[in-house]
Amino acid sequence: MDAQGRGRADNIDPADQWVLNPNTGEYELRLTPSAPQSAVPGPRRAASRTAAPAAPGAAHGRTAAPPDRRPPEETPERVPGPRRRKGVPEEPPARRGRRPVKKKSKAKKILLWTGGTMAFVLVGAAGAAYLYLEHLNSNITSVSDDGASTGGFNKDKAINILLIGTDKRTGEGNTKYGDANSVGHADTTILLHVSKDRTNATALSIPRDLIVDVPDCPTTQEDGTTKVIKGEDNVRFNTSLGQEERTASCTVRTVTELTGIQADNFMVADFNAVKTLTTAVGGVEVCLAKDIDDADSHLKLSKGTHTIEGEQALAFLRTRHSVGFGGDLSRIELQQQFLSSLMRKLKSNDTLSSPTKMIKLAEAGTKALTVDSKLDSISKLKDLGLELGKLNVKNLTFTTVPVIDNPAEKVAATVVVNPNTASTVFQLIKDDVSFTEVKEKAKASKDAAAAAAAARLKGTKSTASEVRVQVMNGGAPAGSAQETLNWLQNDEGVTKSENAGNAPAELSKTTLEYDPDQADQARRLADIMGLPGTALKPGKSVTNAQGLPTMTLTLGKDFKGAGVSLTAATKVPDSVQKSTADKVECAK
Secondary structure, three states, X not given: OOHHHHHHHOOOOHHHHEEEEOOOOEEEEOOOOOOOOOOOOOOOOOOOOOOOOOOOOOOOOOXXXXXXXXXXXHOOOOOOOOOOOOOOOOOOOOOOOOOOOOOOOHHHHHHHHOOOOOHHHHHHHOOOOHHHXXXXXXXXXXXXXXXXXXXXXXXXXXEEEEEEEXXXXXXXXXXXXXXXXXXXXXXXXXXXXXXXXXXXXXXXXEOOOEEEEEOOEEXXXXXXXXXXXXXXXXXXXXXXXXXXXXXXXXXXXXHHHHHOOOOOEEEEEOHHHHHHHHHHOOOEEEEEOOOEEEOXXXXXXXXXXXXXXXXXXXXXXXXXXOOOOOOHHHHHHHHHHHXXXXXXXXXXXXXXXXXXXXXXXXXXXXXXXXXXXXXXXXHHHHHHHHHHOOOOHHHEEEEEOOEEEOOOOOOOOOEEEOOOXXXXXXXXXXXXXXXXXXXXXXXXXXXXXXXXXXXXXXXXXXXXXXXXXXXXXXXXXXXXXXXXXXXXXXXXXXXXXXXXXXXXXXXXXXXXXXXXXXXXXXXXXXXXXXOOHHHEEEOOOEEOOOOOEEEEEEEOOXXXXXXXXXXXXOOOOOOOOOOOOOOOOOXX
């Protein structure tokens, strides 16, 4: 009899047979309805010891509980047994006499459960019973990858998983969404790239209306033979699945053709998968900036935050006419928001610490998803989950293939790859570059540049009379060069200055170029004019009318007038009265 049968035979919910072993920090499936185990299994009794006769009604193989030998407060904490349904008699007390063991910290328990991001994978990693794993194995549907993938993910390399959501309407209640006879096209496709070191990941959405070339696709038939389905050029991406009897392996080949990235594995989900998985996890939280009442997707939600599941979750993912620009690209953004929230929910302690949710997710996940033949067992899915579970969701970046409207269409209905940026995105993923890291590097580079600019203002300064500079107009109002020259000579004592007329090109920002040997002069002039460090450009000097090396000050479009500082304020002066809304200010 399997675990589920045992539970029902004794009026026990199967989910309640999962109990926490405080010694290991893991949940374990207890298949017998016997008395609760002690906190830590004791050593086996020596063979020579005589076992006490079993008390009437005691579970087979166990001795009756001896009389209490210690005060109640000294009784060690026990693993809780399964909850009994109403009307079921209580079990005999557990054996006593075991030494209490210090429980693992909550953080360690959570850590033991964060081995994967997909719930059905996590159950496989949690020490589930063999019979239950076999049951999960029987749930899994797999199809051939037809040689389109790399042959399966590798623990020592970056991982690329192609996630495909189809618009197939099979299943209860799904025909109401229209096109009941749909063969199931690649309606939602995401290439998930997980870095080699598992510190970050990129989820690349591929628009269904993207114009692509679908290659020839060798496809395994039901009788085991192989049929090559002829490819097509300049067709919608979603036709890479379903159309002309194409399978998911053809979508994999199309993605490889498009991006140059070959997937290791693929997973396919239909409408039912969305409904069952979101229900199993207890709903996914989404946020709306406005009320939505979409007649096509059947989504009706008010502005604000909602927890959705089942039919409502499916409606949310199908909504496009009521968000953004009303097209597929706007729906992709909605889907990415939803998936981000789902990832957070799956990784949360609320999910990972609940045996009931874990079992529901394991059942839903293995039944709802179709995987490639390289992921056809719970053991393989567990291994993948352990790798994915190393990822921190804050380092998961969602992005979309850069596209532009199809120039061949008068009324935009499809999109094409943006020739200026798409190849860069594809190459970054191929090179295992983190998109999160790219942002961090850009910020670090900006911070470094700002620090370098600030450093140019630090150091000794020459006197104003020693500063030699020529002034040019590079976009400032007419007459600004002469106005600045008069101010420098008459008000600031920069007498070794001259007007050099108009600059050869206009500049958006005022700059001061100088030879490194003139850094003292540059710092003095920057101090006089209120120039920021970014305006100082170490370079080459020019020769003035006296044949001496001279700096060049070019007044850009940001020039505000002679004597007006160009350094932006970064701090409110202390003398200005300030208050913040989070603090209570008392009237004085």
